[in-house]
Amino acid sequence: MSFVSSDHPFGPEPHELGWIHTATELAAQFARTAAEFDDTAELPLTNLRRLHAAGLDTATLPTELGGSSLSYRAFGTIVRLLSAACPSTACIWLMHIGAAVGLAQMSTPDTARYYADELTAGKRFANALSEPGSGNLFLMPQQTAEPADGGYRLTGAKRFCSGCEIADHFLVNALVDGKPAFFGVEPDHTVTYVPIWDTMGLRASRSQLIEFTGTLLRADRQGIPATEPRPNHIAAGLPYLSLGIADAALAALTTHAQTRTIPTTGQTLTDLQWVQFGAAEAHLQLEAAAAYTGQMAWLADQNSPEFLPASMRAKPLANEAARDIAQLGVRIGGGSGYLRTSPIQRIFRDAQAPGLMAYSVEVCKSHIGREVLAKGG
Ligand SMILES: Cc1cc2nc3c(=O)[nH]c(=O)nc-3n(C[C@H](O)[C@H](O)[C@H](O)COP(=O)(O)OP(=O)(O)OC[C@H]3O[C@@H](n4cnc5c(N)ncnc54)[C@H](O)[C@@H]3O)c2cc1C
CATH class of the missing domain: 2.40.110.10 (Butyryl-CoA Dehydrogenase, subunit A, domain 2)
Structure with a gap:
């Protein structure tokens, strides 16, 4: 996964690495039950409670409301780690933080304090x-x-x-x-x-x-209209939701390619040129999408007016990386990947959702296309 390192400008700040380690450890636990939650379609309550107990909910609040003013780069990195493990958990957490911090941002100081205290107390x-x-x-x-x-x-x-x-x-x-x-x-x-x-x-x-x-x-x-632009956690986090699914898709197809042997030659799928090319293209697509998404989060941290247009671009880049890599996984997985027991089929299904979520890939592209054509190239 790119840009987790603190020495990259698009990665979390050095003092935020503790939060990244916490999320990495929790994600490893969440990955174990992701298939079960997909199967039962029950809310991953235990995961959500663990995120809160670890202090991650509160960390997203501004310091003046008792939080750690977590950067958008760190927040996105956490969403990506969670999404690679259990995208339903990541989706609910992203919406939870987006609503809580959004409500605090658009409220009077007293009401903002109320919402911050509710989030810290574990309210959802x-x-x-x-x-x-x-x-x-x-x-x-x-x-x-x-x-x-x-x-x-x-x-x-x-x-x-x-x-x-x-x-x-x-x-x-x-x-x-x-x-x-x-x-x-x-x-x-x-x-x-x-x-x-x-x-x-x-x-x-x-x-x-x-x-x-x-x-x-x-x-x-009632929310008070903002007097200045304020980056929104949901717009900043949605591309990371897709990047996490893309990470999971690449990991699943790699594991399958490494372990599946072709009986006639004794080779594994990793020896086939189309699989190598596919893996290379997947890697390049993911790196490019992650680099752009990191830049978008950096713009959010600068409170730049360029953040909003960048979020419209990061979203389709990341969504399409997830969908394309998940599709490659289905090809490499063959019949084995098509079985309910394989993570490949689950990741393929999950990869379709973020592209539908507002603003959808098509809405983003309509917007970008109009801009490009208006400029004449
Ligand atoms: C997994 C998931 C979680 C969600 N969570 C939340 C949530 O927590 N809270 C919440 O409020 N909402 C949530 N949503 C809703 C989501 O953000 C969208 O608002 C909603 O899915 C859009 O409506 P629709 O799916 O009926 O699509 P429609 O908007 O009807 O789109 C149908 C098709 O038309 C295209 N389209 C639509 N309008 C345009 C346009 N102007 N230009 C070009 N193409 C267009 C779309 O890209 C799509 O291909 C969630 C959706 C999903 C799938």
Whole structure:
């Protein structure tokens, strides 16, 4: 895995290496149960609790809120390590941190302290942003919250909310006075879950549909619009989710190629030229995607205006590396890799999901393509 080293500008800071070691150790444990969670599609609760107990949740908070102001480079590296081991765990953790830190960032100092204390106490956060009708344009809600005592009331549905069933807090968006607005919401009897999540991949992320029936969006929990650009943990972390799956795909196909013998020649698959070329292309694609993603995280750490465009580029680069390498794994794995007992088939299924998550590969490419064509090359 590239750029874990602290002497690379796109890697974590030297003082953050302890967090990387902690995540590496936890990831080794999570890898042992990833197939089981995929099979049962149960939430990986033990993994999430261990991440919290190790202090990783709190570390992502700014120092003034009791955290360690973990850099985006370190945060991304941790997401990548977790994703290589158990991508459902990584997906829920990414959404959890994105919602918690996002809510703290967009709140008044007192409310920010409240959310920070809740995260530190082990409470769980999730994002309820995507609507059945809005698809990929998840930041442009179509559902209107109506004025009510103490705020607004929302009746509608949000779809694909990772880890929602255990969430104590949601980051929810809705139209208020015709404009998108964000709120922190604590679920009550007006919030119900519809179990739609029976998917081909990221099965243990349990990204269910949520129904809101007249749910109060409290005015004092409405997000305050940012006065300056602020990198978002989800945008920064999503490419790393794909890089981790790509790492797992390359490791799985390598193990298979090293151990599978061709009976007629006694060679292993590693001796075949098409396998060598495939492995080389996979390695190069992954290195290039990781280098660009590292640069994106570095831009986030500089709070650069270039971060947002870079995140739109890193996402398809990393998603396509994961999908392509997982596809190569299916070819190299042959019938053995196609068996339910093989990690190759699971990784192939998981590799499809991050490319669908907003902004999808197609949405990113539409955006980039328009920019390129407008400049004339
Ligand atoms: C594993 C997983 C976890 C998720 N977790 C969360 C979560 O925690 N919280 C949350 O709020 N949401 C979550 N989502 C939702 C996700 O981020 C997207 O908002 C949602 O998947 C998009 O809707 P859709 O899948 O119906 O796709 P659609 O947007 O309907 O897309 C269908 C196809 O059309 C393409 N397309 C759509 N719009 C455009 C466009 N403008 N230009 C070009 N092509 C376009 C897409 O690329 C895709 O190929 C999750 C989704 C997945 C798969």
